[in-house]
Amino acid sequence: MEAIEVTGLRKTYQGREAVAGIDLVVARGEIFALLGPNGAGKTTTVEILEGHRRRNGGDVRVLGEDPGTAGRSWRSRIGIVLQDADDAADLTVTEMVRHVAGFYPEPRTADEVIELVGLTAKKTSKIRTLSGGQRRRVDVALGIVGRPELLFLDEPTTGFDPEARRQFWDLIRTLAGDGTTILLTTHYLDEAEALADRLAVLAGGQIVAEGTPATLGGRAAAGAKVSWQEGDRTRTEQLADPTELLRKLVADGADLRTLTVTRPTLEDTYLTLIGARK
Amino acid sequence: MTSMSLARGHVEVLQFLRDRTSVVFTFLFPALLLLLFGTIFGDSYDQAGVSASQVYASSMLAYGILTTGFVTMGAGLAMDREDGTLKRLRGTPLPLTSYLIGKLILVLTMAVAEAALLILVGVVVFDMPLPDASHWLTFAWLFGLSVIVCTLLGVAVSGIVKHARSAGAILNVPVVILQFISGVFIHPITQLPTWLITVASLFPVKWMAQGFRYVFLPDSMKSLEAAGAWELGRIAMVLGAWCVIGLVLCLATFRWSEKDR
Numbered sequence: 001m002e003a004i005e006v007t008g009l010r011k012t013y014q015g016r017e018a019v020a021g022i023d024l025v026v027a028r029g030e031i032f033a034l035l036g037p038n039g040a041g042k043t044t045t046v047e048i049l050e051g052h053r054r055r056n057g058g059d060v061r062v063l064g065e066d067p068g069t070a071g072r073s074w075r076s077r078i079g080i081v082l083q084d085a086d087d088a089a090d091l092t093v094t095e096m097v098r099h100v101a102g103f104y105p106e107p108r109t110a111d112e113v114i115e116l117v118g119l120t121a122k123k124t125s126k127i128r129t130l131s132g133g134q135r136r137r138v139d140v141a142l143g144i145v146g147r148p149e150l151l152f153l154d155e156p157t158t159g160f161d162p163e164a165r166r167q168f169w170d171l172i173r174t175l176a177g178d179g180t181t182i183l184l185t186t187h188y189l190d191e192a193e194a195l196a197d198r199l200a201v202l203a204g205g206q207i208v209a210e211g212t213p214a215t216l217g218g219r220a221a222a223g224a225k226v227s228w229q230e231g232d233r234t235r236t237e238q239l240a241d242p243t244e245l246l247r248k249l250v251a252d253g254a255d256l257r258t259l260t261v262t263r264p265t266l267e268d269t270y271l272t273l274i275g276a277r278k
Numbered sequence: 279m280t281s282m283s284l285a286r287g288h289v290e291v292l293q294f295l296r297d298r299t300s301v302v303f304t305f306l307f308p309a310l311l312l313l314l315f316g317t318i319f320g321d322s323y324d325q326a327g328v329s330a331s332q333v334y335a336s337s338m339l340a341y342g343i344l345t346t347g348f349v350t351m352g353a354g355l356a357m358d359r360e361d362g363t364l365k366r367l368r369g370t371p372l373p374l375t376s377y378l379i380g381k382l383i384l385v386l387t388m389a390v391a392e393a394a395l396l397i398l399v400g401v402v403v404f405d406m407p408l409p410d411a412s413h414w415l416t417f418a419w420l421f422g423l424s425v426i427v428c429t430l431l432g433v434a435v436s437g438i439v440k441h442a443r444s445a446g447a448i449l450n451v452p453v454v455i456l457q458f459i460s461g462v463f464i465h466p467i468t469q470l471p472t473w474l475i476t477v478a479s480l481f482p483v484k485w486m487a488q489g490f491r492y493v494f495l496p497d498s499m500k501s502l503e504a505a506g507a508w509e510l511g512r513i514a515m516v517l518g519a520w521c522v523i524g525l526v527l528c529l530a531t532f533r534w535s536e537k538d539r
Contacts (some may be wrong), residue, residue, distance in 0.1 A: 050369060072371040080369035085362030090296035091289060102285050103370045
């Protein structure tokens with residue numbers, strides 16, 4: 001059984017189609033990233049999968065159940081990391097984690113989870129006093145305290161500094177290593193590239209491309225751009241396969257001190273994909 | 279489920295106590311009003327052995343329960359929708375019932391403390407005599423029904439509060455109006471025009487205040503009530519009916535989030 005199976009998912013707000021027929025399969029144990037500009041339908045899609053929103057059409061199975069009707073035992077198997085929660089400001093980190101742990105049948109211990117998200121030094125601090133990034137790490141702790149089989153992360157590292165993001169990525173890899181399936185939405189392409197086994201790009205409520213970070217949008221077949229110096233002139237060639245050209249340049253004894261071979265980045269591919277929609 | 283409900287109640291009370299502003303404003307305010315009214319109006323009653331301040335001390339219990347139940351619940355739910363509390367809990371196996379019982383525990387705790395404080399002020403500052411056992415029995419069911427009615431109506435009204443910011447302003451309109459027409463701030467209630475008494479009689483506060491006056495005042499004071507009697511049976515009936523109305527309104531208006539559905 002797959003972790004998530006979606007066919008023909010639709011959601012309209014006052015006649016406007018926010019999600020216009022999405023098909024999606026996420027395998028167990030996979031880290032799947034959903035990319036897309038603001039308003040593309042990422043959050044709506046994720047909230048339908050979480051059971052927070054109703055859909056207008058399509059078939060949705062999350063851990064084998066319809067999130068629109070699934071009950072408490074299903075909720076104990078998923079974990080949700082909220083995007084912009086501001087709750088429990090007057091409780092300490094430990095108090096809140098321990099409180100939420102009490103809702104689950106087989107939770108992780110509060111200390112273990114707080115350690116995992118790197119907040120041990122702050123565990124007796126009130127949540128109100130934490131920085132934005134620390135606050136988000138509390139959200140992650142609360143999302144994983146119930147030992148979920150499937151974890152939803154909606155733009156989890158917004159507002160993190162670079163070091164905190166690296167630590168967060170390590171945490172996600174650790175969780176995935178333990179077999180947790182992870183559905184992630186993000187604005188950051190480096191994040192998707194660093195974490196995701198597979199990803200899909202959402203634009204205008206539809207999936208415009210799907211693949212691995214290496215193959216998305218024909219990226220693997222897009223070839224490479226070679227540029228080098230010839231006298232005082234910069235030469236540039238766009239090729240499907242640069243092997244021959246490079247061999248020839250070496251054989252000819254060309255000046256290769258400024259040689260660059262570039263392939264399209266995930267960002268280039270992404271921008272082309274969402275640009276083509278507009 | 280019981281342990282989850284108790285855990286919710288525990289964090290609700292903990293969070294309330296740690297938020298000093300709400301402690302001062304929702305909790306101490308009725309007692310301050312009682313001190314103020316009791317001091318201003320002092321002894322201006324004809325009835326032997328009863329002072330205006332004692333009448334205020336008993337009636338003000340209705341106000342205390344109304345603010346703790348209705349305002350705490352109404353504003354609290356709007357706040358929980360806004361800051362993500364409800365959204366977070368909805369993503370966990372916690373049953374909605376446990377969340378609501380947690381809130382009820384908070385209201386009950388506050389209402390008990392509020393009532394104790396008001397009675398203490400009444401006894402210590404205004405020499406209000408404590409009643410006998412049978413009156414305390416009436417106090418018990420009256421207190422229980424009042425808390426449930428106010429809590430349910432608080433949950434119901436939170437459905438129409440769009441932003442937590444405006445909750446205080448919206449909720450205090452019915453609260454203040456009802457204090458004036460229900461014999462809490464102005465008693466004998468018979469000073470009001472008959473039609474206004476009729477309007478007040480449709481709402482629970484008038485009956486709550488009347489019941490608490492029965493509990494704490496001498497029997498002769500019933501002559502100052504609208505019907506010239508304590509009407510305990512009718513008080514129970516009206517509050518019981520409001521429990522049902524409140525529950526129906528709750529189920530009809532409850533929303534998990536501002537964007538629900």
